[in-house]
Amino acid sequence: MDTLSAPLTIAFDYTRSLGPVLGRFMAGLRERRVLGGRTSDGRVHVPPLEYDPVTLTPVTDLVEVSPTGTVVTWTWTDHPREGQPLDRPFGWALIRLDGADTALLHAVDAGSAEVMRTGMRVRIRWAVDRTGHINDIECFEPGDGPPAQDARDGQPAQTARDGPQAQTAREPVTIMTTPIRLHYRHTTSAEEDGYLRALADGRIIGQRCPACRKVYVPPRVCPACGIAPDEVVPVADRGTVTTFCVVNVPFAGQRLTPPYVVAQVLLDGADIPVPHLILGVPAEAVRMGLRVAAVWRDRSAWATTPENIDHFEPSGEPDAPYESFAEHL
Amino acid sequence: MNEVAVIGFARSDRSVTTSGVETLVPVFEQALGQAGLGRREIDFWCSGSSDYLAGRAFSFVSAVDAIGAVPPICESHVEMDAAWALYEAYVKILAGEAETALVYGFGKGTAGELDRVLALQLDPYTVAPLWPDATGVAALQARLALDAGMFSERDMALVAAQREEASCVEALLDRPYTSMPLREHDAARVADGASAVVLAAADRVRGRRAAWISGIAHRVDPQGLGERDLTAVPSATGAARAAGLGADVDVVALHAPFTHQELLLLRALGLPRSTRRCPFPAHAMFSAGLSRIGAAAGEVMSGRAATAAAHATSGPALQQNLVVVLEA
Structure with missing residues (x-):
């Protein structure tokens, strides 16, 4: 039987400081100019290197190269993936721009693989909205002349630098933002699977380490012994607060209004506490040793998730003595 | 002067969970069993893995659960194939800071879209934002070699047929x-998996079967795909x-995620195409390179070879490479 699994998407905007070389390179793209970095051996690198690989000194000499170049090698992708420059079949290519000595990777909007060949001439298609990012180059397209947009504007890109806002436009870009989104299928272990299926039944189970006899909830490989757990042990849905914190700080995605309490709850029959919310009692009244009981959601809402337990609240039993949970802090 | 030897190896080509813990427990048992050591006799643990692979933060910390870190252990990690973790452990033993080490790698390459995940190892300013797929990047390298007449698509298929x-x-x-000029068979099957290698200093090898490390080195090429000769x-x-x-090495275990890379590596390593090669069963991310070292060591420990070499790669289009030479 397959263990439980579920889709998982992770997304984050990576912001990166650019420094003097890439900052100028990106500022150049914003005004439709490609800058290469000249190293001590006279070679022009596009994209520019930040440090000279021979002398190890910072690269400072940036020179403009042509937006037109030659395909050095290529491949074809029939099924573009999320985030790639084009959403229709396109070619990836390493392209050596005229005036450069190294090749840059980008997409070629050639329409069909039959058009692609090593040595073909391609030119930049500039993005309409440019922000100082590598995506300011929308892609390359077959062609030997200057980029079509330059012709359409009736002026070569280079004259842009003489305009009234040219000085601002030429300020190096300091930060670039790249959104990263990755998709996964998260799969549980056999032990996690059993634990989640029991929860869907309104039961909490742990498993015992065959060596040290400790009961882990949720069940897991014993981190002290490095041994897989075996005996399945039913655990109560009530226990003792071993330690807790009062959350006073608001944060994105927060579901409760601060202040509220998150505690470590040592369920009766377990040797390791689980973290959970303590509600139904003022934050200042929560204490180590407080006895609490699970408040389950309506049975009709149960699924294979720890969310079946909405929170814990005081059970009304006398506090547990410190010695009874001192070992589990 | 031989000072460090491989004395144990085990691998698993399945990993059902994203943390690797459950897969590692039996792999450790098997490798330690072959080495004749208990886990408390390991002075240093070193792993290779990447959180991006399965989208699980600090998975290398979770993985320590498989060791049983009570009492505390000495441990380290690299975000590269675990072959590089082996290099770290080797240096640790040479430095006299450990006499034994267990090196392990793990990864669940099938948990995410590997072709996209690997885009994040590319230059974060000018390349990664384009999301080049890993197979596409490899294809650019293959075409350069084909255009240069170094080999043919048929030669590549021959490598696949051997696999x-x-x-x-x-x-x-x-x-x-x-991804032209690559076909499906040109990419090694991506697998989930884990492996472990046990190393020991000469004093601790004693009567055990061993494959002695007579040489080990790793090098890296420039990051820019257009900055280096990819062939x-x-x-x-x-x-x-x-x-x-x-x-003249008896047998070699190459870590070539693509068929054309196996041919490029033979040339780069100065080996004739007739060199006997250990089969490359599958590309288990972050443990495949370490497993190549284990496979080469197995050739020596079993007596099938007097000398063996292993190769591991990391990064895009064979950017980083590690070579180990082993002898009886």
């Missing part, structure tokens, strides 16, 4: 391209020279 026994080269060449793999050549690899 997938019973495959007919003609049938393979009839298959469609996935020459100078870092592999440099690592082979520094590790003392000779063309």
